[in-house]
Amino acid sequence: MWIIVGIVAIVTVAVVVIPTTLILTKKKITTTEIKSATMSTATSTTIPTTISTKTSTTISTRTSTAISTKTSTATSKATSTAISTIISTIISTKTSTATLTAISTKTLTTISTTTSVHRPFYKNWFRTSSMKDPRIAHTATVLKNGKVLVAGGYFDAINYGISSAELYDLSTATWTRIRSMNHGRCRHSATLLPDGKVLVAGGLTNQDTPTNTTEWYDPPHEIWIKTGSMNIERHQHTASILQDGMVLVAGGFTTNRIALNSAELYNSSTGKWTLIDNMKVARRFHHASTLENRKILVTGGFSNTTHALDAAELYDPLTKSWTITGTMHYARAGHTASVLANGKVLVTGGQSNDPHNKVLRSAELYDSKTGNWTIIEPLNIGRTTHAASVLNNGSVLVSGGTVGTFKDDNSSEVYDPLTEKWYISGDMNCVRGQHLLSVLSNGTVLVTGGKARIRTCPAELY
Numbered sequence: 001m002w003i004i005v006g007i008v009a010i011v012t013v014a015v016v017v018i019p020t021t022l023i024l025t026k027k028k029i030t031t032t033e034i035k036s037a038t039m040s041t042a043t044s045t046t047i048p049t050t051i052s053t054k055t056s057t058t059i060s061t062r063t064s065t066a067i068s069t070k071t072s073t074a075t076s077k078a079t080s081t082a083i084s085t086i087i088s089t090i091i092s093t094k095t096s097t098a099t100l101t102a103i104s105t106k107t108l109t110t111i112s113t114t115t116s117v118h119r120p121f122y123k124n125w126f127r128t129s130s131m132k133d134p135r136i137a138h139t140a141t142v143l144k145n146g147k148v149l150v151a152g153g154y155f156d157a158i159n160y161g162i163s164s165a166e167l168y169d170l171s172t173a174t175w176t177r178i179r180s181m182n183h184g185r186c187r188h189s190a191t192l193l194p195d196g197k198v199l200v201a202g203g204l205t206n207q208d209t210p211t212n213t214t215e216w217y218d219p220p221h222e223i224w225i226k227t228g229s230m231n232i233e234r235h236q237h238t239a240s241i242l243q244d245g246m247v248l249v250a251g252g253f254t255t256n257r258i259a260l261n262s263a264e265l266y267n268s269s270t271g272k273w274t275l276i277d278n279m280k281v282a283r284r285f286h287h288a289s290t291l292e293n294r295k296i297l298v299t300g301g302f303s304n305t306t307h308a309l310d311a312a313e314l315y316d317p318l319t320k321s322w323t324i325t326g327t328m329h330y331a332r333a334g335h336t337a338s339v340l341a342n343g344k345v346l347v348t349g350g351q352s353n354d355p356h357n358k359v360l361r362s363a364e365l366y367d368s369k370t371g372n373w374t375i376i377e378p379l380n381i382g383r384t385t386h387a388a389s390v391l392n393n394g395s396v397l398v399s400g401g402t403v404g405t406f407k408d409d410n411s412s413e414v415y416d417p418l419t420e421k422w423y424i425s426g427d428m429n430c431v432r433g434q435h436l437l438s439v440l441s442n443g444t445v446l447v448t449g450g451k452a453r454i455r456t457c458p459a460e461l462y
């Protein structure tokens with residue numbers, strides 16, 4: 001069945017291209033090629049209407065669904081021949097050779113690197129019960145008792161934080177609504193404290209109102225207790241637990257959509273927040289990763305409403321200070337950052353500043369020993385606001401997100417640190433962006449929420 005889908009996809013792509021472009025190749029698509037792929041959307045306006053419509057559709061279809069895979073050459077060749085025939089026919093009936101030649105000079109590189117793709121069949125994602133409330137930009141925290149606490153987010157009204165909270169019990173695979181938080185919030189943070197409580201901080205209460213309130217969830221009593229307010233209202237910040245039990249909150253957006261460089265520490269014995277040294281760079285929608293050496297690596301994000309950052313910096317809990325570390329090869333926001341078993345940090349995708357290549361395929365690894373970034377094999381498709389989690393076997397699962405021409409996606413792929421390659425890993429049952437992946441205590445991954453925009457879209461297990 002997937003072969004057929006593949007063929008259909010190839011036919012669609014190939015309609016506007018001469019058969020010589022149907023060289024099925026295992027070639028890696030480089031960034032330059034991706035850029036030219038995106039560029040060709042623009043060039044399509046110069047060709048006849050019938051064609052240009054097709055070209056644009058083609059390109060966006062490709063970027064949203066194309067996934068390169070390791071299919072056998074034999075299959076590819078057979079498919080290629082079959083398709084060339086079909087396509088020659090389609091082309092000859094639809095367009096003149098002259099036009100095709102004109103187009104092919106512009107799109108040849110693009111198409112030839114993407115026609116080899118089709119989606120193999122994998123059934124790795126399984127529906128589990130739906131959350132009581134659908135949600136986007138929520139938090140999900142695996143508790144010490146193995147349950148998953150999901151809190152806040154928004155759904156019906158964009159960026160109006162909800163206060164509802166619920167628990168997923170993996171022994172029964174069901175959700176139970178618990179007491180709501182004291183405040184509605186989305187784009188907030190949730191941090192598991194050493195004593196098993198969960199501290200939620202900040203977020204948006206409504207579209208334009210970030211909050212400084214924080215509260216903690218007490219698992220035995222399933223209640224929320226208000227605690228000290230942060231010094232600054234923020235959302236889209238990061239929160240990291242430090243070795244001494246303090247919680248470090250950094251950056252975010254404050255009132256009037258100003259990106260913050262401020263950082264504060266929470267002491268759970270006193271319930272108080274203390275401002276500390278500012279980050280070197282103001283940012284929101286960034287990532288914070290806890291390294292083996294206990295330093296916190298902060299990567300990318302937006303410096304304001306639109307400008308993505310390549311800057312990375314380290315927080316040293318011993319000196320309570322920030323230092324700039326190696327700059328990423330790509331500016332990105334809405335990316336993922338995962339700490340691998342070998343101590344390196346894998347950063348994938350995100351949104352760039354390049355108007356012709358907004359959604360990044362690029363992946364890079366941070367080496368905390370040298371502070372340097374190395375470009376590695378890119379994702380099979382560019383993604384932003386996707387989700388990643390480190391599986392128990394050390395591989396990294398990446399799923400969904402916004403792809404190509406800003407469509408949400410259902411596909412997933414897995415990075416194997418040993419082979420340093422990406423492998424296609426099946427489609428989720430829903431398209432999702434800004435969803436979350438939580439590794440359960442039994443190793444299964446729970447995916448919750450996201451921009452599925454379908455109320456009935458259930459949570460899923462991988």
Ligand SMILES: *[C@@H]1O[C@H](CO)[C@@H](O)[C@H](O)[C@H]1NC(C)=O
Pocket residue numbers: 169170171172173440442443444461
């Ligand atoms: C883990 O828990 C989930 C949810 O109950 C269940 O579907 C899955 O089969 C479990 N996995 C293992 C390996 O036991």
Ligand SMILES: *[C@@H]1O[C@H](CO)[C@@H](O)[C@H](O)[C@H]1NC(C)=O
Pocket residue numbers: 212213229230231232
């Ligand atoms: C938190 O915000 C509230 C309302 O804006 C304000 O009254 C309060 O002083 C702030 N708290 C701190 C610790 O800054």
Ligand SMILES: *[C@@H]1O[C@H](CO)[C@@H](O)[C@H](O)[C@H]1NC(C)=O
Pocket residue numbers: 244245246267268269270
């Ligand atoms: C938290 O505050 C308590 C009470 O003031 C203090 O004893 C403790 O050292 C503080 N914790 C840290 C990690 O600074």
Ligand SMILES: *[C@@H]1O[C@H](CO)[C@@H](O)[C@H](O)[C@H]1NC(C)=O
Pocket residue numbers: 303304305306307
């Ligand atoms: C965001 O920051 C970038 C880089 O500093 C700047 O070029 C751009 O004009 C800023 N955009 C807005 C909307 O402030």
Ligand SMILES: *[C@@H]1O[C@H](CO)[C@@H](O)[C@H](O)[C@H]1NC(C)=O
Pocket residue numbers: 370371372
């Ligand atoms: C790290 O990057 C810097 C600057 O590019 C370079 O001089 C240095 O040799 C690199 N270190 C390692 C270990 O690759």
Ligand SMILES: *[C@@H]1O[C@H](CO)[C@@H](O)[C@H](O)[C@H]1NC(C)=O
Pocket residue numbers: 391393394395414416417418425
């Ligand atoms: C880890 O598990 C995933 C999911 O089952 C699988 O795709 C991947 O190949 C495994 N990785 C290794 C290194 O075994």
Ligand SMILES: *[C@@H]1O[C@H](CO)[C@@H](O)[C@H](O)[C@H]1NC(C)=O
Pocket residue numbers: 065410411427428429430
């Ligand atoms: C995932 O999305 C693709 C493209 O929109 C669609 O063809 C496919 O059927 C979807 N997969 C699942 C499992 O729904």
